[in-house]
Amino acid sequence: MKLQRELNLIFYKACAELRAEAARTYAGFLWWIIEPLISMGIYYLVFSFILARNIENYAVFLCCGLIPWRWFQSSVMCGANSVISSRSLMQQVYIHKLIFPCTSLLSNTFKFLIILALLIAFVLLSGYPISIKYTAIPIIMLAQGAFIAGCTLWCAAIMPFLPDFRLLLLNLLQLMMFMSAIFYKVEAVPEKLQTLLLLNPMTGIISGYRDILLFQKWPDWSYLGAILFVSTLLAVSGSLVIHRFNRIYPKIA
Amino acid sequence: MTKQPVISLKNIGVCYRRHGLFSRKPKNIFWALEDVSFDVYPGETLGITGRNGAGKSTLLKILAGIISPDRGTIKMSGLRTTLLSLQAGFDPFLTGRQNITLSGMLLGMTRKEITEKEEEIIALADIGDFINQPIRTYSTGMRVRLGFATAHYVDPDILLIDEVLGVGDADFQKKSSALIHNKINSDQTVIIVSHSPAVIKNLCDRSITIEHGKNLN
Numbered sequence: 001m002k003l004q005r006e007l008n009l010i011f012y013k014a015c016a017e018l019r020a021e022a023a024r025t026y027a028g029f030l031w032w033i034i035e036p037l038i039s040m041g042i043y044y045l046v047f048s049f050i051l052a053r054n055i056e057n058y059a060v061f062l063c064c065g066l067i068p069w070r071w072f073q074s075s076v077m078c079g080a081n082s083v084i085s086s087r088s089l090m091q092q093v094y095i096h097k098l099i100f101p102c103t104s105l106l107s108n109t110f111k112f113l114i115i116l117a118l119l120i121a122f123v124l125l126s127g128y129p130i131s132i133k134y135t136a137i138p139i140i141m142l143a144q145g146a147f148i149a150g151c152t153l154w155c156a157a158i159m160p161f162l163p164d165f166r167l168l169l170l171n172l173l174q175l176m177m178f179m180s181a182i183f184y185k186v187e188a189v190p191e192k193l194q195t196l197l198l199l200n201p202m203t204g205i206i207s208g209y210r211d212i213l214l215f216q217k218w219p220d221w222s223y224l225g226a227i228l229f230v231s232t233l234l235a236v237s238g239s240l241v242i243h244r245f246n247r248i249y250p251k252i253a
Numbered sequence: 254m255t256k257q258p259v260i261s262l263k264n265i266g267v268c269y270r271r272h273g274l275f276s277r278k279p280k281n282i283f284w285a286l287e288d289v290s291f292d293v294y295p296g297e298t299l300g301i302t303g304r305n306g307a308g309k310s311t312l313l314k315i316l317a318g319i320i321s322p323d324r325g326t327i328k329m330s331g332l333r334t335t336l337l338s339l340q341a342g343f344d345p346f347l348t349g350r351q352n353i354t355l356s357g358m359l360l361g362m363t364r365k366e367i368t369e370k371e372e373e374i375i376a377l378a379d380i381g382d383f384i385n386q387p388i389r390t391y392s393t394g395m396r397v398r399l400g401f402a403t404a405h406y407v408d409p410d411i412l413l414i415d416e417v418l419g420v421g422d423a424d425f426q427k428k429s430s431a432l433i434h435n436k437i438n439s440d441q442t443v444i445i446v447s448h449s450p451a452v453i454k455n456l457c458d459r460s461i462t463i464e465h466g467k468n469l470n
Contacts, residue, residue, distance in 0.1 A: 010354065012354065
């Protein structure tokens with residue numbers, strides 16, 4: 001009964017946040033599409049013309065990397081600040097603090113789903129065939145979702161104790177972005193570096209999306225399995241930390 | 254009284270650390286509550302008074318379950334305890350209706366309860382056609398009335414009130430303070446915190462005075 005109440009709250013709060021966000025601008029929810037398009041356009045210009053890469057259909061290749069990356073980045077940024085930014089609310093009413101990061105995970109996932117649908121349309125329109133391999137998309141999303149949840153919950157858990165971490169996080173995410181094989185192929189870097197890059201789960205996940213959407217290949221199952229396993233551990237331990245400090249956060253935030 | 258207490262506090266202490274996580278030195282630790290003990294019985298109206306900084310707000314947060322004590326024990330009989338907080342979770346870009354639902358859920362109502370009471374809440378708040386407009390277009394008075402109306406229909410087992418005051422303009426102040434007095438005089442268990450001993454004496458069956466983080470009686 002109580003869990004049901006909390007799930008309802010997460011769901012309604014996520015919807016409310018999305019609605020409020022859309023109501024803030026004239027173009028409203030169209031920004032969820034326009035904004036990613038603009039940022040991808042910029043990266044496309046920079047990497048395609050100025051830093052000329054020799055990859056065919058670079059626009060599609062780039063989108064397959066950037067779109068999953070944006071899901072990760074915006075969820076982690078948003079979720080990491082979710083507990084701190086609810087400072088005044090948690091002084092007024094008792095709510096379980098897990099609700100805050102879960103709400104931002106949900107709303108960011110919703111936005112990602114819209115863009116993912118557009119990505120698939122773009123891939124198909126560019127002449128890539130649809131294949132049985134598309135059935136692996138939900139599985140790769142599950143692995144990525146778990147990884148996102150793990151990172152987000154841990155960031156949200158420690159952020160109220162370490163406000164300085166927030167400034168560091170921006171730079172960490174930027175470093176991680178350039179090490180995620182979004183703008184280049186993993187195979188294009190020296191072999192020694194490849195192993196290092198693959199230690200970053202986002203590298204493997206992005207290669208997985210490309211395998212499915214562009215190369216009609218199954219993703220690397222054992223790699224995805226390992227990510228899913230480690231991420232679940234991260235997510236569960238992060239949740240436990242938040243649960244442990246559930247009634248401490250209002251005192252320090 | 255022979256009844257079992259619904260809340261039982263024993264030697265409650267709460268401390269705040271001045272420099273966050275990394276301070277263990279005693280001079281950086283401030284005990285807002287040092288040693289507070291009392292019982293709350295079902296159906297009674299309990300008043301808590303004390304000067305500014307005596308620890309009243311901290312005590313309310315303990316009772317509302319917002320924070321947990323650093324020492325001592327608290328026994329609650331699993332009842333819903335809610336602090337009467339106005340406009341909790343209100344978002345200026347959501348409509349009046351959406352804010353009622355959001356705030357109501359945060360205060361512990363279910364979607365079903367809110368749907369049932371929605372029209373009554375809107376009638377009490379007296380917002381008119383504005384109810385479907387984002388509340389950033391509301392006047393301060395309208396926002397206050399909507400906040401009060403929503404919180405009024407939350408029906409916890411134990412109600413916590415921080416300073417009994419009517420809110421809004423003169424008319425609504427009368428209406429809202431009458432409604433709060435009704436709640437206080439009903440069978441509901443109510444705990445009122447106020448810095449004014451007169452208010453407490455007037456409204457409560459029993460009172461407790463907090464001073465320097467300890468209760469006197």
